[in-house]
Amino acid sequence: MNIEHDRLYELLCEFDDICSKEKIEYFLTGEALLCAVTKGVLPDTMGYVNVIMDCANVKKFIKAAAGRKDRTLDYWGNDPDYPDFSVRYVDEKSLCIDVTDYENYKAHGMFVAISILRGKFPTDDKSQKIEAIEKGRAQYLTGGSETTGRELKQYKRATMILGKAKVMDRLFNYICRNCKGPKSKGKGYYGTYDITFAEGKGLTLSASYFARGGAKASLDGREFPGPRFVVSFLNKAYKGRLTPMDDGYVMEGKAAGFDRLIVRAGVSYADYFQSLAGDEAGLKGLRQLAQDAEKIKDQRKGYRKKAAHDWKAVRAADYRYKMWEFYTEDRKTEIRKLHEAGDYKGLRRAFGPYTDALEEAAESNIVFSFDEEMLDIYYDMMAHFGLNKRMDAMIQGMPKSHEKKVEQEREGGCHE
Known part of the structure; x- marks a missing residue:
């Protein structure tokens, strides 16, 4: 559990x-x-x-x-x-x-x-008109505003007169009643x-x-x-x-599907999107996966490979936020003091959660950082313990968008 x-x-x-x-x-x-x-x-x-x-x-x-x-x-x-x-x-x-x-x-x-x-739906005239609006709305969602048809015209007419919010609220209540x-x-x-x-x-x-x-x-x-x-x-x-x-x-006989869910109990979705807004690779990957949903389900090799690439960017952004959330300003201040004192064993302990997360992410070929200053100190710690090959691999694989602080990225605004 x-x-x-x-x-x-x-x-x-x-x-x-x-x-x-x-x-x-x-x-x-x-x-x-x-x-x-x-x-x-x-x-x-x-x-x-x-x-x-x-x-x-x-x-x-x-x-x-x-x-x-x-x-x-x-x-x-x-x-x-x-x-x-x-x-x-x-x-x-x-x-x-x-x-x-x-x-x-x-x-x-x-x-x-x-x-x-x-x-x-009942067979009276009013119910048939309401049913047509529901069908027209479904056509609009699947085909966009360029779609034509009697039902779509009725949906558009209703939203022009009443507004979309009132139409959908009334539609929900009408279906529940009738x-x-x-x-x-x-x-x-x-x-x-x-x-x-x-x-x-x-x-x-x-x-x-x-x-x-x-x-x-x-x-x-x-x-x-x-x-x-x-x-x-x-x-x-x-x-x-x-x-x-x-x-x-x-x-x-139940086919295994593409792993589509990002689930976190310790963070609100509003804060998550606030952080992700500045991570261009992660946000682009999230949007691209949504756009390619049907292609992903198609199971063809090319689409699956592309989806895996986009998913990797999204997961990297998720790991990044998790560590940014963990390493509060107090924890970062402690790390700075340990570094100034040359206490590398203390640094190894302080960076333990980040190291564990990096090792877990490495299983999916993901490298990430949550703070430029902390990353520099982490690299110095790795060099001290002779982990140069691992450090070189991190440097080569680190996304450019992860070289900035999460706080800096937040200035870019919140994803709606």
Whole structure:
């Protein structure tokens, strides 16, 4: 377990507590549900957890969670550029970036992704116009302003009259009120529902998965609500196959994807982007990965190689910020005193975290620095201990943008 695991699990438990208190029904899904079935614990590398709610419950959750300290809700109601009909409950004091689509969101902390069960639009004229606006908006996102079509024209007309923010807020509320799913005299889930998961996959799910309160899923010793027929549900969601083992299940046929997430529990996403703004290579790499998302998924060698290069620049910027955050002004003052006194053993101890980070980064052929003055002292320490070959390799591999202090770079402004 690490701090990222603990932070995400804490957020999930907080989410569960809110739902329990407000009698909001939800179901665990995605990687978290898969982990509950296969291992019983959240992995250390996850930055978000997927859950499912229906329209009525998601409205209750938005009301219950609004205004909580260090939390934000990301959805059409407060972000008209949010990509789809879902909600994110975000921890503002952490960092979780999916490099292939980070530009689609405002909040980049660790989060609970709420995928919403929805039914079809009613057949009356008003509903058909609203549905056309939603389709037109989807066309605009995929094809841009040059796309033509009846639905797109209706979306553009609506945004010109009301403004994009009001259109998307009204669209969200209209769908929640009028697309709740099949009608029934009784209570519960009936028929089928459409859903879009956080990964962008769309499915039609049978109500039988959510009938009678679903089933329990255990993570790290705590039970969370999950859908019924969990194995069948996961097979449908992942298009893979769960094979029973003596101690649970193992997933077969699930392709390993490109490692797209940057997850940090100890830094807010606002501070991270503030630092990254001046690192041209890192920021360019982040933007390029987002632009080439579909090409990266294509798995072709050329695209994969280019993506690996961009990812390397992003990771170097991430390592750099982590060390800048660790080496406060007090720690740097201590290092200066040790250097002036010629205490190289003390310097080796003081630079221990930086050395460890360099060795970890070296496994990915990454070299980085967080402060020009500290780097000079580090080089002097290496020369003292006869580490000249290692020092030469660092000098040759050091990105030029890392020769400046992070504070100097911050003068360039903050990435939006």
